[in-house]
Amino acid sequence: MLIECRSNVIKKPVVIIDDDRNILELTSLILSKHGFQPYVADSAHEGFELISRHSPELVLLDYIMPEMDGLAALQLIKSRFPDTYVVMLTGKGSEEIAVELMKNGASEYVLKPFNNRNLVERLQNVLRIREIELHNRELQKQQDHLLFEIEQWNYELQKRVREKSEALQDAQDEIVQSEKLAALGYLSAGMAHEIRNPLNSIALFIQLMRQTSTEPDQLEYQSKVLKEVERIDSIIRKLLDASRRTRVISSNVQINQVVDSAIEAFSPQIESRKIQVERQYHCVPQPITADPAELGQIFTNLFLNALDAMNRGGLLAIEIFEEDSRVIVRVSDSGTGIAEDVLPSIFDPFFSTKNRGTGMGLPVAQRIVRMYEGNMKVESSSPEGTTFRLEFPVCS
């Protein structure tokens, strides 16, 4: 049986579930007089249907019904309709059961038989409590949401602080490095002149001695001295390169041409050591404003290192492409790679793992790249080889 009592005024829906028709009629009469819209059902099953159709704030539920006991019905209602509050109707003498029902989610219990005033007052109480509890639940939800957002902001803030600190540390490292290079430039310019003159004299005297020497040992020693003199001279030249020189800036330097001429300069070593050169120029890169000689220096230093790292028959690969208005050049070799513990130091002036290295190749290359607002880094390195990635802004 499913009875719906209709009224013209919009009232609060209440579902009453009881197998006793008298109770249903009486309760529904009382409630409709006090501003409620009662919907009645004489079985739990029909009651559920009414609840899902009308979403009432309140349900009056009989504890003893033939088809399903009140506790099971109560549990079902609370799990399926958590915002619906349930008032249990229990017979006299079943207060203990009523307590059990409250533990299971009932909001109130009313002992049968009940009188009008008592029933309405208690239902209104439950409705007030319901309103407060739902409001609290909503506030709790909002609070949880706000706490979650605060946590997210905190996380974001910490991330930004970390990023900024890292950027600051990088900037400080850069300052230290450029200060070292500046001091080096100042010193080397002065030293070069002082050292090169006596060096020239040494070379000259050795050459004179060679003209008169006949002893094979003597000749060998003299040639070794000459070689060492040349080495000192080349170190001085590198130091001079690191110091400032007059730049010849051009606004349309084609980086592929700069790379090609740098490779060209190494062709004797490349050929004699059977190094394979692979060029992948994906586009004609937009011109760069730069001093071509300075840019050439970058690639010379990189190719020197690559050749040092490779055995006979190695592979030197150069890739050029554009990305986000920047020209990207990747220089890869199939050399021995850079050890992990060495990697953080390779751009430091004077850092070298080579017996005869000055440790100026990479710091000089990096200084030039940065001068053109570019960027240079080791993209990857393993015992199979190393790839450097360089980025340059194109002319705007």
Ligand SMILES: Nc1ncnc2c1ncn2[C@@H]1O[C@H](COP(=O)(O)OP(=O)(O)OP(=O)(O)O)[C@@H](O)[C@H]1O
């Ligand atoms: N392509 C590479 N493969 C392996 N190791 C490299 C490579 N490029 C650089 N390195 C490492 O980085 C170090 C520093 O390089 P950098 O060019 O500054 O100095 P160097 O080559 O040792 O000396 P210089 O270039 O002044 O003669 C090298 O000693 C080497 O250990």
Ligand SMILES: [Mg+2]
């Ligand atoms: Mg080098």
